[in-house]
Amino acid sequence: MSVMPSAPEAVDLDAVRSVAGAIHSAMTTVITGKDDVVTTAVTVLLAEGHLLVEDVPGVGKTMLAKSLARAIDCRVSRVQFTPDLLPSDITGVSIFNQDSREFEFRRGAVFANVVVGDEINRASPKTQSALLEAMEERQVTVDGTTYELPRPFLVMATQNPIEMEGTYPLPEAQRDRFMARLSIGYPSARSELSMLETHGAINPLDALRPVTTAEDVQRQIEAIRNLHTSNALRQYVVDIVSSSRSHRMLRLGASPRAGLQLLRAARSRAALDGRDHVLPEDVQHMAVPVLAHRVLPTGEASLARHSTADLVRDLVGRTAVPGR
Known part of the structure; x- marks a missing residue:
């Protein structure tokens, strides 16, 4: 007797739009005049992808990544990529404990819901490759042991154009792990004037509070798959x-x-x-x-x-x- 496959559950579109709208509104208090950029970032988040933000210095790449991370009540880590950064700084390392006489695994920066990688193309290709397994399989293997990463898991990386000094081009395999790439671009004259009026006195990131939780975001990710x-x-x-x-x-x-x-x-x-x-x-x-x-x-x-x-x-x- 054959069993008919069950129909997928209906998607609660009101819940999806509520979570997405709350994150979008929170981010636009920091990123002004770039609604399309913010919408794309939220779209990638709810598609469970990774986002690469490429542009010249000073246009708000890191601010965009930080605003998305702060809008969600979850574990966030930030990695400043430099030429001397080691792969173990990202994935973690096993350290011998003299008291227990055993090796203990010290988790790296990748063990977070949102990983903000600043200027990813300033690190060597060897260090960049430490993210390949994590971004594709949501896990990390160190010394033959595999560790699962928390869900949702999002890498938001920024990079400067490769024409800039001190940068390494991202390998094709690394670029292919990012669901989307976007550029912020320069703000309009009106948005730049507004930024000078508000950002000069306070940092809008300090006033940004989480508007949703990691569990709620994961529920919407699962729903959108249907x-x-x-x-x-x-x-x-x-x-x-x-x-x-x-x-x-x-x-x-x-x-x-x-x-x-x-x-x-x-x-x-x-x-x-x-x-x-x-x-x-x-x-x-x-x-x-x-x-x-x-x-x-x-x-x-x-x-x-x-x-x-x-x-x-x-x-x-x-x-x-x-x-x-």
């Missing part, structure tokens, strides 16, 4: 990702992991918009943040000054939309 996606929409994601591998201006296309991340990000965005199903517009909106940092342009594209974001927009525009 959001409906049609076969046609999943095929649309596959078409976009596979077309990047044959684009004449790209020498490295998106990986299968990129397709999984794009669909998860689209689910999260749909839930934040109050919908229990994913539309092609959700995929299109998240395509650049999710795919642009995973692909590599050809020399011809670089000479023509085509950014990877432009190339991703081009391949999305060339991919047939379901039902149209």
Whole structure:
């Protein structure tokens, strides 16, 4: 006798929007004039992904990461990446205890719900690689022993452009672990004036209080996974990702992991918009943040000054939309 699979539970969209709205409102008290950036950060959080913030110094990359971390009542750790940082500083190390005559594991900075990695590309590739297992499998293996990481687990890393002195380019495997990459950009004149008026007297981070808990965030992450996606929409994601591998201006296309991340990000965005199903517009909106940092342009594209974001927009525009 065959047993029919149970239908997925309905997603409580009101609860998802309530948690997302509270985090968004808290973050905008610190990050002014950048609603799209804050929305993308919250979308990545509820999609259980990792976020890479790349921009020039002084535009608020670390402030964005700190504001998201402080909006959630959870364990937060901050790592300042430097050339002399060791992998054991991130994952932890086993130390011999003279009293018990046994080795004890001292947990590193990665054992937190939100890990803020500041200027990640100032550390050596060896140290950067210490995050690979943690970001993909939510666990750390040290001296043959595997330790589970807390849930939810989010790495928010900032990096300066590779043209800056003292930086190392992130390896392709490391970039592929980040669900999305975004740039904050310079604020508008009005937002910058408002910042001078408020930030000069007090630090808005000091007034930011948690608006939700790690357990509540994890519940919304689990709920969003049940959001409906049609076969046609999943095929649309596959078409976009596979077309990047044959684009004449790209020498490295998106990986299968990129397709999984794009669909998860689209689910999260749909839930934040109050919908229990994913539309092609959700995929299109998240395509650049999710795919642009995973692909590599050809020399011809670089000479023509085509950014990877432009190339991703081009391949999305060339991919047939379901039902149209």
